[in-house]
Amino acid sequence: xxxxxxxxxxxxxxxxxxxxxxxxxxxxxxxxxxxxxxxxxxxxxxxxxxxxxxxxxxxxxxxxxxxxxxxxxxxxxxxxxxxxxxxxxxxxxxxxxxxxxxxxxxxxxxxxxxxxxxxxxxxxxxxxxxxxxxxxxxxxxxxxxxxxxxxxxxxxxxxxxxxxxxxxxxx
Numbered sequence: 001x002x003x004x005x006x007x008x009x010x011x012x013x014x015x016x017x018x019x020x021x022x023x024x025x026x027x028x029x030x031x032x033x034x035x036x037x038x039x040x041x042x043x044x045x046x047x048x049x050x051x052x053x054x055x056x057x058x059x060x061x062x063x064x065x066x067x068x069x070x071x072x073x074x075x076x077x078x079x080x081x082x083x084x085x086x087x088x089x090x091x092x093x094x095x096x097x098x099x100x101x102x103x104x105x106x107x108x109x110x111x112x113x114x115x116x117x118x119x120x121x122x123x124x125x126x127x128x129x130x131x132x133x134x135x136x137x138x139x140x141x142x143x144x145x146x147x148x149x150x151x152x153x154x155x156x157x158x159x160x161x162x163x164x165x166x167x168x169x170x171x
Contacts, residue, residue, distance in 0.1 A: 011068065016100055022076055026078040056170060122166075
């Protein structure tokens, strides 16, 4: 059994990860509506990754004898004025998720819950990658998407992204 506060925070993280999946699916839908299949692909893969993250938190709770409590998932706001806005929102959202995971880690650290800290180590590394990828997308957009040829090439690059399941395995 986990500390009640740590278990509560882990349960809340499940909801945040599923919201992330919703948010990225909404972004994928936005780009699909705009005819940018590569951007759509990139964000749809993000949807899959966030869903997997939620399921990893679920499995960790179950493996530790905790009840999983699912809560309502809010609909994301997806009113965008230009192609860049979802990219910026993505980076802001990843920073929010990083902060949330850091708060769980801090709670586990305070009570010497080394098992939870070890579990979270993978997510901390993952969030570093997520923030870098989101920041890179903004930088590439700013550099290359100023004309239709640049946008076309960037869209094709994003279309090449392939889904890879998370490397963290829980038994």
